[in-house]
Amino acid sequence: MALKSAIIVTFFSLVSLALAGDSSGGIIAIYWGQKGSYEGTLAETCATGNYDYVIMAFLPTFGNGQTPMINLAGHCDPYRNGCTGLSSDIKYCQAKGMKVLLSLVGDAESYSNASTQDACQVARYLWNNFLWGRSLTRPLGPAVLDGIDFGIDYDIEGESNKQYWRDIAKFLKEYGMANQVQNVYITVAPQCPFPDSWIGNSLTTGLFDFVCGQYAPLGKDSSSAIKVNLHVASIKSASTIIISNITDKARSNEKSSKVNFEGIGT
Numbered sequence: 001m002a003l004k005s006a007i008i009v010t011f012f013s014l015v016s017l018a019l020a021g022d023s024s025g026g027i028i029a030i031y032w033g034q035k036g037s038y039e040g041t042l043a044e045t046c047a048t049g050n051y052d053y054v055i056m057a058f059l060p061t062f063g064n065g066q067t068p069m070i071n072l073a074g075h076c077d078p079y080r081n082g083c084t085g086l087s088s089d090i091k092y093c094q095a096k097g098m099k100v101l102l103s104l105v106g107d108a109e110s111y112s113n114a115s116t117q118d119a120c121q122v123a124r125y126l127w128n129n130f131l132w133g134r135s136l137t138r139p140l141g142p143a144v145l146d147g148i149d150f151g152i153d154y155d156i157e158g159e160s161n162k163q164y165w166r167d168i169a170k171f172l173k174e175y176g177m178a179n180q181v182q183n184v185y186i187t188v189a190p191q192c193p194f195p196d197s198w199i200g201n202s203l204t205t206g207l208f209d210f211v212c213g214q215y216a217p218l219g220k221d222s223s224s225a226i227k228v229n230l231h232v233a234s235i236k237s238a239s240t241i242i243i244s245n246i247t248d249k250a251r252s253n254e255k256s257s258k259v260n261f262e263g264i265g266t
Contacts, residue, residue, distance in 0.1 A: 028051050028052055028053075029052065029053035029054070029055055029187075029212060030045065030050075030053070031055045031057045031103065032045050032054050033057040033073060035073065037074060041075070041089060042056070042092075043088075043092050045093075046092060046096055046098055051098060053098065053099045053100075053187075054093055054098055054100050054101070055149045056072065056101065056140075056145075058072075058102075058103050059104050059105075060105060062104065063118060064114045064118060065114075068129075070083060070140075078139060082139065083139050083140055083141075084139070084140060084141035086141065087142055090143035090145065091143050094146070099146040099147065099185060100143075100145050101145060101146055101148060101149045101187060102140075102145055102147075102148055103148075103149040103150075103189070104148060104150055104151060105189075114164075116167050119167035120171050122168055123168045123171035127172065127175045130145045130148070131145055131147075131172070131175075131184065132144055132175075132176075132181050132184075133175070146183070146184075147183075147187065147209070148169075148172060148185075149186075149187040149188070149212070150208075151189040151212075166205060169186045169205075169208065170205075170207060172184055173186065183209075186209055187208060187212060188212070189212040189213070190211065
């Protein structure tokens with residue numbers, strides 16, 4: 001299945017960012033799963049030791065009564081032999097100290113949320129099938145992922161629809177608290193223009209642990225797309241982070257935590 005959003009993340013550069021004055025330094029994340037054999041296996045990616053977060057791409061079909069379906073390009077076929085063999089790779093990455101997340105993304109027609117109840121059902125599915133819950137049909141096997149990335153990249157009409165995405169994040173955090181899970185990582189990948197068409201002002205909710213801004217042309221040519229990794233210690237204080245372009249320092253309004261580029265690589 002061709003994924004429009006796959007173009008955005010397969011042609012990427014990695015940028016490490018940190019909060020000004022944050023002694024913890026920056027973090028580097030990579031989206032893995034849409035370049036087939038070219039990018040190597042998940043274990044090979046983690047064996048480089050180059051990354052702090054590995055985000056598996058993607059879960060493109062979910063919500064509104066649809067049967068959720070994962071798509072990892074040529075790495076596995078969920079329709080035939082499944083993707084449970086990746087469980088050992090996931091555990092290997094985590095043993096090396098890396099966090100492994102799953103990205104929700106795809107074409108506009110492949111996912112939607114119809115109501116808060118629908119958002120709750122999606123969150124329950126994610127919890128039971130990829131996180132700390134239990135299911136007999138876990139697509140990636142028994143390995144427990146560290147969180148979920150929201151890579152929604154199309155225009156959603158209406159404030160209520162935006163709320164449903166925030167609801168999924170909220171329900172996942174609540175599941176974590178109810179099950180005494182210390183960290184359920186929720187990340188978001190908004191478009192470069194601010195405010196993003198789907199996320200709006202959700203960065204003020206405190207639900208997201210870090211932001212991966214999408215540096216990509218909004219037209220057909222996405223070959224120069226860049227994912228910028230923005231680590232935010234407290235999203236509650238970073239309500240409107242604005243990054244103008246790849247050569248400028250990140251800018252923010254008076255309510256935002258200041259951020260600076262630490263380095264850039266390809």
